[in-house]
Amino acid sequence: MIVSYDTIMEKPPYKITSEILNLVASIAMKLGEVNALHIHKPRTEIRKKNRIRTIQSSLEIEGNSLSEAQITALMDNKRVMAPEKDLLEVKNAIEVYNKIGDFDPYSLNDLKEAHRILMEHLVTDAGKLRTRNVGIVQGSELKHLAPSGSIVIGLMKNLMSYIRRDSDLILIKSCVFHYEFEYIHPFTDGNGRMGRLWQTCLLMQKFPIFEFLPVELLIKKNQEAYYNALGKSDKMGESTPFITFMLTIILQSLENQLSSNNITHSPTDRIRLYKIKIGSDAFTRKDYLNNFKTISPATASRDLSLAVENNILKKKGEKRLTVYRFT
Known part of the structure; x- marks a missing residue:
């Protein structure tokens, strides 16, 4: 079933399957282990390392060429030789992730402000919702035709209302938001990195570990599966496949964090x-x-x-x- 976005919906379409429920239960158990081991807020050097991984992974998915070592150097105010656009993308991402705790994830104005910081000097309309029609093209193939620019603001208000008011678990709602955001494609550019950033904003309000959990690293390693899950949800007209994919990635990220050697406290x-x-x-x-x-x-x-x-x-x-x- 293909859902039309010409009419604003109160709740985005998706099903809570037995697989999704099992993933949520497993994630809840891992979050309990995180709290029991007191790694919900890692040490400073681990937080920095994971943030660098997050920034590098999210930007590499969008074609940025900088390595973790180069991003580390930029964070330490050292000179790095790289394309000017790539450097600017990283500097903007560092700034927005440094401010991630200041954003209200339920505020459309805060979301637009985060986009302004992330895309400043990269696009002329940074921080502004698009009003023109756009499509995503790969090679000569149109992969995704986004909803009409004339209804973007209505769709985004509805989406923000859903995440603010709906009673479903934030683990599920954050995945729904991520998919719907990519489907709506509310900005002319930077939607991929913004969708991943804002899911983190939503999750860290309830679970602080997500501020420094490099979920994007696993998305990068499973990039083809990430885009396949988006495409499958597009064809079905609901975010169920994408929810399943993202919950699997979140569970793997938590398992990796728990199995690392970073849980010995001084x-x-x-x-x-x-x-x-x-x-x-x-x-x-x-x-x-x-x-x-x-x-x-x-x-x-x-x-x-x-x-x-x-x-x-x-x-x-x-x-x-x-x-x-x-x-």
Whole structure:
């Protein structure tokens, strides 16, 4: 069934299949492991590495030539020899990903502002929804004829209303958004990288790990399957195949993160993570141990003593009656 977009729909068409439900359940289990191992916000060097992978992968899908090493050099304000357009794409992407936590993923204005940053000096209408008709051509073949430019603003308002109000899980809605965004093709250029960016924005509101999870790396490695899933959804007139594909990619990304060697925490890491959780509340060594179930009481005592010595914590009382509070 091919769905016409001449009429604005309240809810995009898709089915929640048993495969999708199984993928959601598996992802939920992996997210539980992420929280249990306290890797929902990785260390600074890991966050930087994963962000570089995200930027490089998302842009390579669109034909950018810069490597991870070159992007690292740009982030460190070093000179890089490369085509000017490729350099500008990377610089813009670095800027928009640095601001990713500032965007409201349910705001159309914020989405347009993100596009403006991402495509500044690359297109003349950066940050503006298209009003003319466009199609995606590969070679001599028209792969996708986007909806008429005259209804783009209505379609986008409807899509933003769906993700804001619908009761389905954000894991599913973010995939639906990604597909519908690519189908609508709301900007004259930059839609692929924006669709991937905005799915991340949606997911990280509920699951912070997604800010630094390089999902785009697996999309790049499965680029043909990515475009096939988009094409299959186009032919079916619903996003079900694309939802299945993206949930599979998300699950693989979480599995890769969990199987990596990046889950061993130093005392400083544990103290930093506990501060995020506890804030200014007082706590005991037992509370700290309940949060980090894989460490011994002696390790917990060393962590807390080190933090007191470095004036990160203040303590009151002695032995089992000791309570701590972050300075």
